[in-house]
Structures are given as C-alpha cells and as structure tokens.
Amino acid sequence: MIIVMGLPGAGKSSVLAGAEGTGYAFLNYGTLMFGIAKEKFGISHRDEMRKLPVEKQKQVQEAVSLRLSSERGKVVLDTHCSIKTSRGYLPGLPFSLLEKLHVDAVVLLTATPEEIMGRRESDATRARDPETIDSIREHDLMNKALLAAYAAHRGCPARIIYNHDGKLEDAVRQLRGMLE
Amino acid sequence: MIIVMGLPGAGKSSVLAGAEGTGYAFLNYGTLMFGIAKEKFGISHRDEMRKLPVEKQKQVQEAVSLRLSSERGKVVLDTHCSIKTSRGYLPGLPFSLLEKLHVDAVVLLTATPEEIMGRRESDATRARDPETIDSIREHDLMNKALLAAYAAHRGCPARIIYNHDGKLEDAVRQLRGMLE
Amino acid sequence: MIIVMGLPGAGKSSVLAGAEGTGYAFLNYGTLMFGIAKEKFGISHRDEMRKLPVEKQKQVQEAVSLRLSSERGKVVLDTHCSIKTSRGYLPGLPFSLLEKLHVDAVVLLTATPEEIMGRRESDATRARDPETIDSIREHDLMNKALLAAYAAHRGCPARIIYNHDGKLEDAVRQLRGMLE
Numbered sequence: 001m002i003i004v005m006g007l008p009g010a011g012k013s014s015v016l017a018g019a020e021g022t023g024y025a026f027l028n029y030g031t032l033m034f035g036i037a038k039e040k041f042g043i044s045h046r047d048e049m050r051k052l053p054v055e056k057q058k059q060v061q062e063a064v065s066l067r068l069s070s071e072r073g074k075v076v077l078d079t080h081c082s083i084k085t086s087r088g089y090l091p092g093l094p095f096s097l098l099e100k101l102h103v104d105a106v107v108l109l110t111a112t113p114e115e116i117m118g119r120r121e122s123d124a125t126r127a128r129d130p131e132t133i134d135s136i137r138e139h140d141l142m143n144k145a146l147l148a149a150y151a152a153h154r155g156c157p158a159r160i161i162y163n164h165d166g167k168l169e170d171a172v173r174q175l176r177g178m179l180e
Numbered sequence: 181m182i183i184v185m186g187l188p189g190a191g192k193s194s195v196l197a198g199a200e201g202t203g204y205a206f207l208n209y210g211t212l213m214f215g216i217a218k219e220k221f222g223i224s225h226r227d228e229m230r231k232l233p234v235e236k237q238k239q240v241q242e243a244v245s246l247r248l249s250s251e252r253g254k255v256v257l258d259t260h261c262s263i264k265t266s267r268g269y270l271p272g273l274p275f276s277l278l279e280k281l282h283v284d285a286v287v288l289l290t291a292t293p294e295e296i297m298g299r300r301e302s303d304a305t306r307a308r309d310p311e312t313i314d315s316i317r318e319h320d321l322m323n324k325a326l327l328a329a330y331a332a333h334r335g336c337p338a339r340i341i342y343n344h345d346g347k348l349e350d351a352v353r354q355l356r357g358m359l360e
Numbered sequence: 361m362i363i364v365m366g367l368p369g370a371g372k373s374s375v376l377a378g379a380e381g382t383g384y385a386f387l388n389y390g391t392l393m394f395g396i397a398k399e400k401f402g403i404s405h406r407d408e409m410r411k412l413p414v415e416k417q418k419q420v421q422e423a424v425s426l427r428l429s430s431e432r433g434k435v436v437l438d439t440h441c442s443i444k445t446s447r448g449y450l451p452g453l454p455f456s457l458l459e460k461l462h463v464d465a466v467v468l469l470t471a472t473p474e475e476i477m478g479r480r481e482s483d484a485t486r487a488r489d490p491e492t493i494d495s496i497r498e499h500d501l502m503n504k505a506l507l508a509a510y511a512a513h514r515g516c517p518a519r520i521i522y523n524h525d526g527k528l529e530d531a532v533r534q535l536r537g538m539l540e
Contacts, residue, residue: 268466
C-alpha cells in the first residue's frame with residue numbers, strides 16, 4: 001500500500017488521475033468512511049458524518065481500518081496528511097491506524113504556499129476559510145513533520161512530490177515511478 | 181485534557197492566566213514533580229530535583245504520570261514541548277508518558293524568534309544563557325516537529341498559537357476557543 | 361548509547377574521528393550489516409547487500425538489532441538519519457529498531473545546504489546524483505523532523521550540531537562535550 005496525502009490546493013486529484021493504469025486500486029479514505037456510515041447508520045450526505053455521536057464516528061473509523069488492514073493487493077490510499085480543524089491539525093494517519101496497515105511508502109503532494117494560495121482563490125466551487133501565505137506555510141510544515149513521524153513509525157520511505165504550476169506531468173511521472 | 185506548551189519567552193503564563201474561568205483545572209507539570217519529590221524525598225527547593233539520583237527522578241516521574249493518567253476532569257496541563265539541555269532538546273511528552281494520558285489536543289504557544297529574543301533580553305529576573313536568533317529558530321522548529329509527533333502518536337489535533345507582541349488578547353481568545 | 365547521524369556532506373567521519381579517545385566504542389551500522397551479511401550469506405561487497413532478497417535483508421537487520429540491543433557499554437552508533445532512495449527518505453531508526461536500543465541521546469550533524477552542496481561537488485571520489493540546494497534543504501528538514509520523532513519515541517534528548525566550513529573544531533568540541 002502506498003499512501004498519498006496532500007493539502008487542499010496541492011492538486012492531489014489531478015496527480016492521482018494521471019497515475020491510473022498502473023495496476024493499483026485507488027481507495028479514498030473519506031469515501032470508505034462515508035460508505036460505511038451510510039450502511040451502518042443510514043446517513044445520506046458526507047456532511048452528516050461530522051454530526052454523528054463520537055461513539056458512532058469511532059465505530060466507522062474502526063470499520064475502515066479493519067477494511068484497510070485486510071487489504072493485500074496493490075493499493076493507493078488517498079487521504080489527508082492532516083485536516084485543519086478549529087482545534088488544530090488533526091493527523092490523517094494516527095499511529096493507532098498506521099500500525100494496522102501494510103505501508104510501502106508515504107507520499108506528500110505539495111506546492112509552494114503561493115501556488116496553493118493562488119489555486120484556492122481561483123477555485124470558486126468550494127467555500128473555504130480565507131488563509132494567509134503564512135498559515136499555508138505552517139500547515140505545509142506540520143504536514144512534513146507528520147510525514148516524518150509516520151515514516152519513522154512504519155520504517156517506510158517518505159516522499160515529497162512537488163506539483164508546481166504548469167508541471168503536472170512532472171508530478172505524475174514521479175508518482176508513477178513509485179508505482180512501478 | 182488539553183496540553184499547552186511553549187518555549188521560554190513565548191508568554192505562556194500570561195496566555196494561560198487569560199484563559200482562567202473556563203471551567204478547566206490548570207496543572208503545571210513542574211509543580212506536580214516538585215510536590216511529589218518534596219513529599220517522597222524531602223527536598224525543599226526545585227533545583228534539588230535535578231540533583232536526585234536518576235533512579236529517584238524516575239520514581240517521581242512515574243508518580244506524576246500516574247497522577248495525570250487518573251485525571252478525568254477538564255484539565256489544562258502546562259508543560260514544556262522540549263527543554264533545552266546540554267545534551268539537546270529533551271521532549272516534554274515522551275511517548276511513554278503520552279500513552280498514559282487522555283489527550284484532546286496539544287497546543288504550542290510561540291512567537292517569532294525576534295519577539296522571543298526581545299522578551300528574554302528584557303526579562304532581567306531570570307539568568308538565561310544568551311541565545312542567537314538562529315538557535316531560537318532551531319528550538320522552535322524542533323518544538324513544531326515534536327508537536328507533530330505527539331499528535332500522530334495520540335491521534336489528536338495539534339494547534340500552534342502565536343502570541344505576538346501587543347496581541348496577547350488574540351492568543352488568549354484562540355486558547356479560550358479551544359476550551360469551550 | 362549515543363546515536364550520531366548526518367547526511368552525506370555533513371562531515372560525519374571527520375567529526376567522529378575528532379571524538380575518539382573518549383572511552384566510547386564506535387560502531388557503524390552499515391559495517392555491522394555488511395559483516396553479518398558476509399557471514400550469513402557469503403556476500404563479498406557492500407553493494408551486494410541491496411541485491412539480497414528482502415527476506416534475507418530482514419534477517420540481516422534483525423541480527424544487527426539483536427547485536428545492538430545487547431550492547432551495554434559506552435557506544436557511539438554511527439548511522440543515517442534517513443537515506444534518500446528512489447521511493448523517498450528511508451528512516452535510519454524506525455521505531456521497531458529504536459525500541460530495542462538503550463539510547464541516551466540522538467545527534468544530527470549538519471551544515472547549511474550551501475556548505476553541503478559545495479562539499480559534495482568537490483568530493484570527486486563518490487558518484488552522487490546531482491542535487492539542488494532546495495532538495496538538500498528538504499532532506500535536512502526531514503532529518504530534523506525524524507530526529508524529533510526518534511527523541512519523542514525514546515524520551516531522550518535530540519541535539520543538532522552544525523559542522524560549518526572551517527569550524528570542525530567547534531563541531532568536535534560539541535560532540536566530545538556529549539561524551540564526557
């Protein structure tokens with residue numbers, strides 16, 4: 001399993017789309033969560049997940065980690081390195097989840113803070129809290145530090161791939177190189 | 181439990197003072213250590229703690245972590261993210277302690293290296309080794325990396341709050357926001 | 361055990377040579393690996409280690425960690441903080457190894473990215489992939505984040521020692537200070 005992470009505006013979807021056809025199945029952590037929450041607790045929209053009682057959210061997470069731990073094939077797991085919440089950066093791969101997975105590498109997709117800022121501003125489809133260059137730089141730093149902690153925990157390599165403006169092919173090529 | 185950390189000059193005491201009256205009990209790790217060392221080994225001054233044999237220091241630490249692990253109420257634990265010693269940055273929350281606690285969030289209070297330098301220079305009450313801007317920047321970076329490791333270990337959010345010069349109210353407001 | 365790490369061009373060999381005569385035995389992780397692989401699997405050159413089947417490589421690593429975990433004397437372990445591979449930065453001290461060792465401190469030897477670049481360019485004896493200042497800066501950042509994770513895991517101090525151009529004596533003095 002290769003875990004691919006990136007903050008909003010890093011262009012993760014585009015890079016992942018370019019890495020299809022490499023024999024890997026692509027799993028999205030959020031989609032797995034939603035699928036299980038729908039089945040178990042009958043919710044019909046992703047936003048309802050956050051409104052589930054903490055106990056039920058934990059049951060959903062348990063079910064997802066059970067599903068992922070049984071995965072033996074060639075899988076790319078698409079998730080967050082950390083989510084920016086009102087209480088701080090919430091790690092996407094806490095050790096309690098990580099220790100159940102067979103991880104070959106963790107990958108962080110990123111770009112310069114200026115590029116990320118520019119992409120977020122031009123993406124009118126999502127309502128996001130406005131952020132400063134400094135706050136994006138802080139999030140990127142914390143993601144790199146988390147990436148190191150994940151790699152130290154699993155003993156697997158940690159790769160940082162830059163998806164610079166106009167250089168999508170470079171980023172795709174680097175990710176495909178890891179899947180071959 | 182919310183754990184609040186910060187390097188000397190970050191203004192932790194002032195920010196914590198501003199967060200009183202939120203229904204949280206405030207515990208200081210160093211004060212807990214001293215209380216137990218006083219009771220168990222009859223020392224009368226904080227400086228004597230460092231002179232205790234390593235075996236007794238460990239007993240004190242064990243007693244503190246037992247005390248903290250039994251804590252079920254709303255508690256703010258005030259401690260160091262890391263202490264700068266002659267052998268390097270000593271983590272304030274080693275995993276062996278962290279795994280015994282019920283942690284809801286870890287918070288790092290900080291400021292720019294220039295602000296921290298300025299505050300330390302004007303604080304004549306404490307004798308501190310003179311530091312350079314570069315060494316303060318290094319300590320701050322290591323604190324952020326440690327914060328990420330603590331959060332990855334516990335699966336809890338990691339928050340960085342800047343206490344900039346003349347902006348104490350902003351820092352207090354952010355911390356209070358986490359306690360509500 | 362004191363663990364000393366550093367990226368290529370940090371001048372680790374020179375600094376370690378300057379720290380001899382302090383009563384510590386110096387062990388090199390790579391040399392231990394090679395010795396065991398030679399004995400167990402009859403290889404005759406270091407490069408053959410990478411060509412061993414993964415299963416045999418794991419047996420070699422197991423044997424090295426067993427050897428190191430039984431170490432009770434004053435030892436400096438010379439290893440990598442991370443190795444830059446085609447799949448990313450591979451941690452030199454995964455938690456699975458670290459938890460078997462008696463670690464007193466972890467030390468990262470480094471220099472500015474410009475100094476490291478300059479030293480690598482003038483070192484004609486080794487064929488290295490050309491790197492940019494930015495990629496060296498990234499490797500150095502990941503090493504510092506890994507150092508923090510190692511320290512948080514062991515609860516031991518993490519020290520960063522700069523080996524600046526023309527200041528080898530300073531770096532040696534700092535390392536010797538940790539061995540006394």
